[in-house]
Amino acid sequence: MELTIGYLYPVEMNLYGDRGNILCLVQRCRWRGIDARILPIGIGEAWPAGLDLLFFGGGPDAQQKGVVGDLLEVKGDSLHRDLAEGLVALAICGGFQLLCRYYRPAEGPDLPGLGFFDAWTVHPGAKVPRCIGNVVVEWEGTTLVGFENHGGRTYLGPGCRPLGRVLRGHGNNGADKGEGAVQANVHASYLHGPLLPKNPRLADHLLRLALERRYGPVELPPLDDALESAAHQSALRRAGVR
Ligand code: GLN
Numbered sequence: 635m636e637l638t639i640g641y642l643y644p645v646e647m648n649l650y651g652d653r654g655n656i657l658c659l660v661q662r663c664r665w666r667g668i669d670a671r672i673l674p675i676g677i678g679e680a681w682p683a684g685l686d687l688l689f690f691g692g693g694p695d696a697q698q699k700g701v702v703g704d705l706l707e708v709k710g711d712s713l714h715r716d717l718a719e720g721l722v723a724l725a726i727c728g729g730f731q732l733l734c735r736y737y738r739p740a741e742g743p744d745l746p747g748l749g750f751f752d753a754w755t756v757h758p759g760a761k762v763p764r765c766i767g768n769v770v771v772e773w774e775g776t777t778l779v780g781f782e783n784h785g786g787r788t789y790l791g792p793g794c795r796p797l798g799r800v801l802r803g804h805g806n807n808g809a810d811k812g813e814g815a816v817q818a819n820v821h822a823s824y825l826h827g828p829l830l831p832k833n834p835r836l837a838d839h840l841l842r843l844a845l846e847r848r849y850g851p852v853e854l855p856p857l858d859d860a861l862e863s864a865a866h867q868s869a870l871r872r873a874g875v876r
Contacts, residue, residue: 635667635668635669635845635848635849635852636668636669636670636671637663637668637669637670637671637686637687637841637844637845637848638670638671638673638684638685638686638687639656639659639660639670639671639672639673639685639686639687639688639689640673640675640682640685640687640688640689641656641672641673641674641675641689642675642688642689642690642691642709642729643675643676643677643690643691643693643701644656644674644676644691645676646677646693646697646700646701647690647691647692647693647697647698647701647728647729648691648692648693649691649692649693649694649726649727649728649783649826650692650781650783650826650827650828651826651827651828652691652692652726652826652828653691653828654827654828654830654831655689655691655724655726655828655829655830655831655837656672656689658828658830658831658837659687659689659830659837659840659841660672662834662837662838662841662857663841665857666854666855666857668841668845673685675709677700677701677704677708678704678708679708680708681708681709681710681712681713681716685716685721686721686722686844686845686847686848687721687722687723687724687840687841687844688716688717688721688722688723688724689723689724689725690723690724690725690726690729690730690732690733691726691727691728691729692726692727692728692729692730692784692826693727693728693729694728695739695740695741695742695757695785697728698728698731698732698737698739698745699739699742699745701732702732702745702746702747705732705748706746706748709748710748713748714748714749714750717733717750717818717819717820718750718818720818720819720847721819721820722819722820722840722843722844722847723819723820723821724821724822724823724829724830724840725820725821725822725823726822726823726824726825726826726829727782727783727784727823727824727825727826728784729822730751730788730814730815730822730823730824731747731755731786731788732745732747732748733747733748733750733751733820733822734747734748734749734750734751734753734754734755734788735747735749735751735752735753735754736754736755737754737755737757737786738754738755738756738757738786739757739785739786740757740759740760740785741760750817750820751790751793751794751815751817751820751822752790752791752792752793752794752817753788753789753790753791753794753815754788754789754791755786755787755788755789756786756787756789757785757786757787758785758787760785762785764783764784764785765782765783765784765785765787765803765804765805765808765824766782766783767781767782767803767804768780768781768802768803768869768872768873769781769782769800769802769803769804769805769813769824769825769873770800770801770802770803770869770870770873770875771797771798771799771800771801771803771805771813771814771823771825772798772799772800772801773797773798773836774798774835774839776835777801777866777870777875778797778798778813778823778825778829778833778836779825779827779832779833779866779869779870779873780823780824780825780826780827780828780829780832780833780869781825781826781827782803782804782805782824782825782826783826784824787806787807787808787809788806788807788815788824789806789807789810790806790812790815793817794815794816794817795815795816795817796812796813796814796815796816797813797814797815797816797821797822797823798813798814799811799812799813800812800813801875802873802874802875803873804824805824806824813825819843819847821836821840831862831865832862832865832866832869833862833866834857834859834862834863838854841854842854
């Protein structure tokens with residue numbers, strides 16, 4: 635079996651170790667003898683066909699302003715179509731915000747987003763403290779751990795549901811306890827760190843979705859996640875949840 639993993643704007647959109655999510659997905663494939671190919675997709679490059687999984691990292695306002703034109707004009711409809719047709723994806727923070735309807739940054743005009751997620755983001759301005767710190771989220775009967783640092787507050791419309799419920803931290807907007815979003819096979823989160831190495835169940839969930847979309851039902855052989863679980867437990871203790 636093989637998977638092609640698209641990495642959108644790897645140079646511009648990569649904060650707080652986000653690239654580690656790609657390394658994690660690839661390594662968890664290789665440990666199972668699954669051939670994983672990374673396809674960087676940069677500014678000016680046409681939207682590729684045949685992706686099995688897409689990763690879109692975070693970035694400061696300035697970087698988001700630098701990629702949004704290309705996102706809408708070059709990737710635009712093809713990317714939106716593939717996501718709507720079930721392409722499995724993970725988008726983190728600034729990437730998440732650009733898949734929503736719009737992002738109102740601290741300064742300057744609104745950034746129109748791809749409009750895939752029925753959601754929008756507003757930065758309340760530089761005087762309001764950013765959402766920074768360790769985060770614990772309840773997800774599918776277990777927990778996700780990570781680190782957040784964002785000014786924008788995201789609000790979900792009826793068309794998408796949160797990825798999880800905040801137990802510690804701010805999450806989407808510090809008010810409604812929602813963290814991230816899920817719509818079709820697209821998963822989004824404000825959690826950096828990177829997210830996946832300390833949350834192997836989510837990593838395998840994304841891999842299983844991508845493999846099943848290409849090959850039908852698959853059994854993912856379990857891996858020895860002792861290190862990953864120890865890192866997860868340590869993050870829970872640090873956040874005061876354990
Ligand atoms: N620039 C966005 C914000 O501040 C996203 C930041 C990020 O990706 N960490 O909200």
